[in-house]
Amino acid sequence: MSAVDAGVRPDRLSRRARIGAVLVAAALVLSPELSRAADAAAATCPEESANAPQPDAAAAAEGSSGSDTLKQLPGMALEDAICVLGSPVHWGGEGWVIAGGTIAGIVLIGGFADKDVRQHMLTHQSGVLDDLTRAVEPFGQEYSLAVLGAYGLVGLVFHDGEARDTAIDGLIASILASGIITPSLKLVIGRVRPNATDDPLKFEPFQGSNDTAMPSGHATQAFAVASVISAHSDHFWVSASAYGLASLVAFSRLYHNAHWTSDVVAGALIGTLVGRTVVAVNKRIRAGDRSVQVSFSPILAKDEKGAGLTIVF
Secondary structure, three states: OOOOOOOOOHHHHHHHHHHHHHHHHHHHHHHHHHHHHHHHHHHOOOOOOOOOOOOOHHHHHHOOOHHHHHHHHHHHHHHHHHHHHHHHHHOOHHHHHHHHHHHHHHHHHHHHHHHHHHHHHHHOOOHHHHHHHHHHHHHHOHHHHHHHHHHHHHHHHOOOHHHHHHHHHHHHHHHHHHHHHHHHHHHHHOEOOOOOOOOOOOEOOOOOOOOOOOOOHHHHHHHHHHHHHHHOOOOHHHHHHHHHHHHHHHHHHHHOOOOOHHHHHHHHHHHHHHHHHHHHHHHHHHOOOOOOEEEEEEEEOOOOEEEEEEEEO
């Protein structure tokens, strides 16, 4: 059977290959810009409390051990949440201009690409792409957690601090981006999926369903993990592989008619920015510049038992 008989023409394959290459290249080009934006977002987080205990300078220079990291984890996760979820409060004029430009860009992509890309995907199905998209799509869900688990296992078994930190940062970024931000936006925006309507401008906000289109949860998760992996590595091939796989996840959601193009672009931007911000904040914490101190203490009284939580900003 020829490629044409199988529904896969060589010119279409080359065209898709070019599109895929452009997506990966765009992710790699935008990654430094988003990294700078993440550093700026991390810089807007609350400054270190004057009353917070300072870590030993020598210990900070040598890097934290696994037990030290576990002790830091509750405060680290809390500071990440405060910084990421509360960052709009600290944005200046430039931050709001960037946010407005990003939203405008997503709207433009929707206007120019949503219908055309959907139509192209529906009319250019093939067995090869069916198999490929089925294989990569779970990397926007459970497979991405398996990847982080592998990093954590390597960090534990081989005492690899970078691998351990990648797993921790990836998990926190996943919770914030895919567990909080994206579901909240889905509820507020309420965009109907392309497999349920031909109209990309059909919205049903606040209907109480998470089965809506914008932003793409798969793309958010895939790019959150990819951005964390890339930020923790100095190797180009690692970044290219991570963002390449994330781009294939986004492509699979378009191919399966589960999302509009602007949905996956929004998810990719959210995942990347959150992942980069989490890495930037946690690197500062691991270096000893900690903004939030968290401590737990038991409450034992005659008629009262419990635990106290103290948070120092």
